[in-house]
Amino acid sequence: MNLNGYRFALRTRSFLEAHAADGTGMVELGSAPEPRLLVWHPETVGEIFRSEQQMVLEGSDTLGPLVGPHSLLFANGPRHAAYRKVVGTALRGHRLAAYHGTIRDAVDAALDGLVPGEVFCLPEWTRDLTLRIIGQIVLGHAGHETLGPFTRWVEYTLGSRPRTLAYRHLRVPGPLPSPWRTFRRRRTEIVHSLLEAARPATAAAGPSTLAARLSAGSEPLGPVGDEELSDQLVSLLFAGHETTASAIAWTLFWLHRDDRVRHDVQEELAATGDDGSAAERVPLLNAVCQEALRISPPATVAGNRTLTADRRIAGRPMPAGTRLTPCIALAHRNPEAYPHPWRFDPARFLDTRRSAQEYLPFGGGTRRCLGANLAMLEMRMVVAAVLRRHALRCLNPEAGVPNLRGPAMGPGPLRMAVGGCPRRAGTSGGTAAGTPMTRTEG
Numbered sequence: 354m355n356l357n358g359y360r361f362a363l364r365t366r367s368f369l370e371a372h373a374a375d376g377t378g379m380v381e382l383g384s385a386p387e388p389r390l391l392v393w394h395p396e397t398v399g400e401i402f403r404s405e406q407q408m409v410l411e412g413s414d415t416l417g418p419l420v421g422p423h424s425l426l427f428a429n430g431p432r433h434a435a436y437r438k439v440v441g442t443a444l445r446g447h448r449l450a451a452y453h454g455t456i457r458d459a460v461d462a463a464l465d466g467l468v469p470g471e472v473f474c475l476p477e478w479t480r481d482l483t484l485r486i487i488g489q490i491v492l493g494h495a496g497h498e499t500l501g502p503f504t505r506w507v508e509y510t511l512g513s514r515p516r517t518l519a520y521r522h523l524r525v526p527g528p529l530p531s532p533w534r535t536f537r538r539r540r541t542e543i544v545h546s547l548l549e550a551a552r553p554a555t556a557a558a559g560p561s562t563l564a565a566r567l568s569a570g571s572e573p574l575g576p577v578g579d580e581e582l583s584d585q586l587v588s589l590l591f592a593g594h595e596t597t598a599s600a601i602a603w604t605l606f607w608l609h610r611d612d613r614v615r616h617d618v619q620e621e622l623a624a625t626g627d628d629g630s631a632a633e634r635v636p637l638l639n640a641v642c643q644e645a646l647r648i649s650p651p652a653t654v655a656g657n658r659t660l661t662a663d664r665r666i667a668g669r670p671m672p673a674g675t676r677l678t679p680c681i682a683l684a685h686r687n688p689e690a691y692p693h694p695w696r697f698d699p700a701r702f703l704d705t706r707r708s709a710q711e712y713l714p715f716g717g718g719t720r721r722c723l724g725a726n727l728a729m730l731e732m733r734m735v736v737a738a739v740l741r742r743h744a745l746r747c748l749n750p751e752a753g754v755p756n757l758r759g760p761a762m763g764p765g766p767l768r769m770a771v772g773g774c775p776r777r778a779g780t781s782g783g784t785a786a787g788t789p790m791t792r793t794e795g
């Protein structure tokens with residue numbers, strides 16, 4: 354790792370801010386013998402996504418120990434392809450309709466719990482909600498006895514930057530107490546309780562849960578042992594709630610800063626009576642979610658790809674072993690693709706299809722997020738339900754700056770006050786659409 358590599362690892366936000374105007378779209382984070390490049394130039398990102406047969410995905414020091422050595426998030430080759438087939442089929446197309454009821458029930462219950470006058474922490478609320486939804490989809494139930502310890506364990510590991518760094522680097526071997534030992538002990542307990550929770554759900558719920566699909570033993574995956582299964586349960590629960598929670602919190606944050614856009618979305622919802630499940634019936638709400646994912650991408654970077662053979666990328670010769678990391682946050686700040694990139698402007702996504710190399714909140718190529726369609730569905734349905742039911746007022750908008758949680762960026766602890774009827778409330782005191790606003794760090 355070179356100096357840039359250390360800056361990126363330790364001061365990610367200011368590093369990204371400093372490179373936002375760098376037109377080369379590439380910076381070295383490490384040199385020989387371990388070359389590593391952070392890449393955001395659209396053509397180079399596109400080239401990487403198109404060349405993945407000459408790359409393998411690298412594990413991650415931060416997420417690897419959390420999700421386990423067999424995780425589909427870091428699998429390669431035929432095993433990766435098999436996981437994509439089994440999990441991916443359940444998370445796209447008409448099968449997504451099976452989750453509408455799950456999402457609707459979960460958001461209704463969460464909103465029932467908010468009473469006018471109450472103040473709540475938005476990112477915590479969205480994390481709890483999205484974990485319940487993915488708990489239902491993966492395990493067939495969202496019992497607090499299983500998900501409560503899971504969420505506390507993730508919070509213990511990634512809840513603050515110092516804790517993440519401590520768990521990542523202070524791996525004291527042997528019996529001495531350390532964050533690493535605590536982390537390992539808790540992981541063993543969590544994994545045990547997830548397997549216990551998955552077994553009856555698997556038997557009772559038939560092939561409808563992801564746990565059941567994974568343990569069915571059918572091709573192309575074949576039999577999956579307990580250790581491998583538990584890594585997938587942790588991976589899906591983690592990947593399936595953390596980023597979606599940040600995405601929903603960011604969308605609500607931006608909407609509550611922008612009275613005009615919020616009002617227009619409320620008008621759209623009132624006119625259609627829609628719950629947000631069908632993107633084509635709520636084009637503005639869908640564009641709002643897309644723009645929130647652009648301006649505040651929950652995942653700052655896509656996975657690290659390592660070249661398995663020498664090759665030229667962006668006209669430069671690169672040796673085998675070079676690590677290439679597509680940078681989502683910087684790709685989304687490209688002023689040529691997004692004039693005034695710091696401005697929240699959902700109109701950018703109305704009637705415009707963005708290419709996969711300039712808009713990549715879900716990564717791309719053969720590793721593109723398997724839950725992208727589910728995440729967009731959740732975002733629209735949760736935001737629609739919140740806007741219908743409650744007028745929210747943000748008490749500390751200054752907390753709307755990116756906060757690192759592992760490799761993900763969620764907003765800080767935004768406190769929201771629950772108001773009365775949403776259609777009458779002019780709540781936020783925020784900026785109008787299209788006017789410059791406080792620069793939110795990327």
Ligand code: HEM
Pocket residue numbers: 425426427437589592593594596597598600650651652654655656657714715716717718719720721722723724725727728729
């Ligand atoms: C707004 C919410 C989400 C965002 C921003 C997001 C983002 C990402 C990103 C950037 C990647 C890496 C892609 C790459 O390296 O090219 C990824 C992978 C993945 N995500 Fe998501 N994700 C979200 C929600 C979900 C949900 C709801 C699930 C449901 C289970 C999910 C499951 C996965 C899986 C399984 C992978 C690994 C794919 C592979 O390696 O083949 N994600 N996600």
